Amino acid sequence: METKQENVIATDYADVMQKSYIDYAMSVIISRALPDVRDGLKPVQRRTLYDMYELGIRYDRPYRKCARIVGDTMGKYHPHGDSSIYEALVVMAQDFKKGKILVDGHGNFGSIEGDGAAAMRYTEARLEKLTQEVFLADLDKNVVDFMPNFDETEKEPVVLPVKVPNLLVNGADGIAVGMATSIPPHNLGEVVDAVKAYIKNNDISVKGLMRYLKGPDFPTGGLVVNKDDLLNIYETGSGKLRLRGKVEVEKLKGGRQQLVITEIPYTMIGANIGKFLNDVASLVETKKTTDIVDISNQSSKEGIRIVLELKRDADVENLTNMLYKKTRLEDTFGVNMLAVANGRPETLSLKQIIEHHVDFVFEVTTRKYKTLLGKELEKKEIQEGLIKACDVIDLIIEILRGSKNREQVKKCLVEGITEGIKFKSKASEKAAKNLKFTENQATAILEMRLYRLIGLEIEALQAEYDQTMKNIASYEDILNNYDSMSNVIIEELDGIKKEYGTKRRTVIENAEEAVYEEKKMEETEVCFLMDRFGYMRVIDRNAYERNKEAAHAENKFVFTCMNTDKICIFTDMGRMHSIKVVDIPLVRFRDKGTPVDNLSNYDSTQEQILYVVPVGQVKLSSLLFVTKTSMCKLVAGSEFDVSKRTIASTKLGEEDALIFVGPADEMEQIVFQSQGGYFLRILKNDVSAMKKTSVGVRGMKLAEGDVLEHAYLIEPRQEYTITYHDKPYSLNKVKLAKRDTKGTKPRI
Template sequence: METKQENIVRTDYSEIMQKSYIDYAMSVIISRALPDVRDGLKPVQRRTLYDMYELGIRYDRPYRKCARIVGDTMGKYHPHGDSSIYEALVVMAQEFKKGKTLVDGHGNFGSIEGDGAAAMRYTEARLEKLTQEVFLEDLDKNVVDFVPNFDETEKEPSVLPVKIPNLLVNGAEGIAVGMATSIPPHNLGEVIDAVKAYMKDNQISVRGLMRYIKGPDFPTGGIVVNKDDLCKIYETGTGKLRIRGRVTTKKLKGGKKQLVITEIPYTMLGANIGKFLNDVASLVETKKTTDIVDISNQSSKEGIRIVLELKKDTDVENLTNMLYKKTRLEDTFGVNILAVADGRPETLSLKQVIEHHVDFLFEVTTRKYKTLLGRELEKQEVQEGLIKACDVIDLIIEILRGSKNREQVKKCLVEGNTEGIRFKTKTSEKAAKKLQFTEKQATAILDMRLYKLIGLEIEALQAEYEQTMNNIALYKDILDHYDSMAEVIIKELDAIKKEYSTKRRTSVENAEEAVYEEKKMEETEVCFLMDRFGYMKLIDKNAYERNKEAACSENRYVFTCMNTDKICLFTDSGKLHTIKAVDIPLVRFRDKGTPADNLSNYDSAAEQILYVASVSQIKNDTLLFVTKTSMCKLVEGREFDVAKRTIASTKLAPGDELIFVGSAGEMEQVVLQSAGGSFLRFLKQEVSTMKKTSIGVRGMRLAEGDHLEHAYLLGGHQEYTITFRDRPYVLNKVRLAKRDTKGVRPRV
């Protein structure tokens, strides 16, 4: 018995990974994430629209359940899960996302404020008239290639014969592998005008095309404020648009004003509307502005309407500029015109997009008229046969009556074969032998009904023949001459523009950078309180004076500072967290404070606060840092006046942690206490003043396995008593020694 030989192919692992990853990446790029430049559709969109067309869900027919459409599309063409298909269907039906909706949705298809669509079992849909007439027409005329579906049981179009540059009209968004596309929507009428201009002069520049396409036209309206950058964006295919919402001022009785936002930037769609409202509320809460009295979102199906109630003497222009600067009322839209062109991803300029589409239009139109010409030539052949048959109808009837079967008649009509046919006269037989109809003509004659021999029917046949000949001449002219074909395409584009174009919604202009003057905060002295649980608050200084004793007994840190100051939190992990005093709520004395976690990057679960002070307190002071492994250093307080919310206050060796941070400015001595009960007292001058980025110098020489537990700062004549082993112990009695020596164990 023969043993089967195995061929082991040795390949470098990285080579296999590279090939597999590139194959995967290209599959995602071409088959899922990026639109085709010709029809501006991703595969999932194309397949969904074609499936609706095949199911007969036309614009003039009843709606059908979306679940039916999704299931059919997934089963026949797109085996990638129902959620992606339904999501694509929903987006094509949302007028606030698309320049032109391609699907007519019935039911809850989501809202501009980010509400999701209802489940597909509840919603219904059908094709829009535009989709049917501009995207799917002529599919029966062999205008595009059909390819096998995933299991080769069906055929699907490789591209739809779209008559407009849908990539520009509806835009596109998609994230592939290593690349992403982001194309803004444009105005249909302007895009058609640009296509016509290119067809008349294919040497036209991008700037020339921009005489027709003013810029993006977002369904949410708004204002594009960097008009001068558009030319470069359209020339390179990449860049950033700056979009603002549309704001109007309304004067009310009593001198009050309202700021009404009626259009929003396209990037604010969905949940970002809620974020904008929260951002405005935050500006009010943090007192960045005191001009806004109330915010209300009055948006509905009719459109966006966000109303800000203002105080009487509000500087509206300054407030509007503040909203542009501090919220998403002004935002950027990143443009990257990336699409699949000639089977590969390519970043395209405006002119290249139109160029690719016009080439596609001519290809589709050529294939359409070749198919129509073929059909007309077939009709011509049949009609000529029928006209010729009418002239010799008596002979044909005689052949029919004298024949035994259909094949005998057909042979006689095509080849003049009279064998087996009985004729009344030799003349008839002689005439029959001269007949030379084609196969198609003979079949048409045999299928012809007797009523066609009526005089009026014969005249109608003659008229049809003349019409066929005119059509053949017309189609040949279109196929043979560029100008004739261009005229046909332009005529179709004009008809589409007339029926479907709408007014531009987005304004395009040059606007200056939004500049606003921040109102200077009135500087006042307040009192900072922080309890042992890490809750902090500010109270009025007068309230503190009235409750001084309670404030000091109930809180771990109590000090006065200005409301313009910053609070510094030093933690055992060696971090410094800063909080602006203005961000800490100013409350009544008995009100609960806010956790430090909520106001800074401090994490109470991972670190402990060792020392709290204001920047103004430590700016002219010196701080002592002591670590668990007995590293010490002095750092000038001005090093901690920083802009960042969190920095490293000191450098720690691996496994080390801070045990003490304190103000050393007026102190003279340092006392270190170890976990083993050793104490070391030495002069502060022995500790070097260093930068915050240094580790420090050794304080006490520790026994093996021992570590520092506490550190204390002593004044010159101050007596400092602690509890050690349940007894009072005066630190001043510890023998004064040198730094970097062993400590002493007290007799208690």
């Protein structure tokens, strides 16, 4: 048996990976994530719309289940999963995302507040009239190229013959490999005017185009407040838009007012509306503002309506500026006008987008009128044949009656061959030999019905012929004359603007940056409490005085501080977390409080709290740090007055941990206690003062395998007693020795 020889190709693994990744990246860029500059559609959108067109789901016909559309699209054109097709279909039907919706959805297609669409088995859809007449018209006239689908069983259009720059009208967003596109939607009427201006003057500048296209027009309305930046954005194809929501002031009874947000920035749609409400609530809770009494979201199908009820004498302008500054009521929209042009991704200016589209429209129009001209020339040939036949109809009838078969008649009509045909006279035969009809004319004559010989029908045929000749002259003029073709395109654009144009929704203006005066907090003394479970709270000073005994009995850390202060939390991992007192809830004495994890980067699963102190107190003293490997140092408290939420409070060696942090200014001696039962008492002055970034010096010489368990700061004139082996033991009795010595074991 003959064995098949394997053909092994040795190659470098890095080369294979590089080529494979480049192929993948290009596939994502060209065939998935980026729109084509000509029709402004991604492949999944184009295929879905074409499939609906093929299924006959037109705007004037009944809706069809989305599951049918998705299944058909996936089976014929887009074999990449049903979810991507359905998501594309849903977005094309959402009027709060698109400048002009392309799909007419029936059922739950999601909401502006981020609710998802219902499952595709419940929803129905059909094409919008705009889509059918502006995106899919003339597909039967050979206006675009078709290519085989993934399994070469169907044909799909390479691009749809869209008559307006959809890339501008509906915008685009997509993340490819190493690049992303983000194009805002624009007003259809303004886009049409800009295209007409370019057709009339190809040398027009971006600034000239912007006399017609003022800027983005978002379906959510709102304001673009950096008008002066737009020229640069449209010239370079990238930049940042500053968007604001529309805020109105309504007066209520009793001299009170309320702020009503009726339009939101485009970037706020979805879950960001909920986040905005939470941010406003947070401003109230943290007392950044006291002007807001109540917040309610009264939005409905009629539109957005978020109401902020204000207290009397509220500073409306200052509060509005605070909302712009502290919430997403003012946001940025990053513009990056990236699209596939001539088969490659390219960042395009406004003029380049219009230029590419106009070139495409001229190409589509040329192909359309060539097809129409071809059909009219065919009609002309037939009509001329029938008119000529009517003039010699008696001779043709004589040929038909004298012939034996169809072929004989046809040869006589086309070539004048009369052999085998019986004529009534020699004159008829001679006339028959002079006949010179074309093949198509002869076929039409043979298929002509007798009623066409009626006088009126012959007149109608002549009228049709005259119209055909007019059409041919018109089509030839359009094809051969740039101005004529331009007029046809402009006329079409005017019709689209008249039927589908709408008023601008987004206001374009220049606005100064929002500036607000933060009201200074009234400085008061409060009491901080943290229990052994890490729950912390702030209570009023008077409440603390009334419950002082219970406060100290039930909590691990208790101290008074100012409400403008910060709290420093030192942990065994050598980290310090800082929390503003104002961020800690001010509650009643018996309320539970908030876990420290919620207000800082502290992780209760990995670290333990050793010491908590207000920054106002710590920066005036020095702190003693002691680790389990007996490294110790004194650090000036001022090093911990920082703005960062979390810093390294000390440098730790591998597998080392802090066991003690405490204030050392009023103490004179340190006592170390090891796990092995050794105690060492030294003078505080034997320990060096160092930076927080240092490791420190060795405090006690430890036996192999031994570690420090406790450290104590003591004052020799005061008795300090601990429990050791279930018996009281005075730390003052520990022998005073030098640093870095072994220490002694107590005799108990």
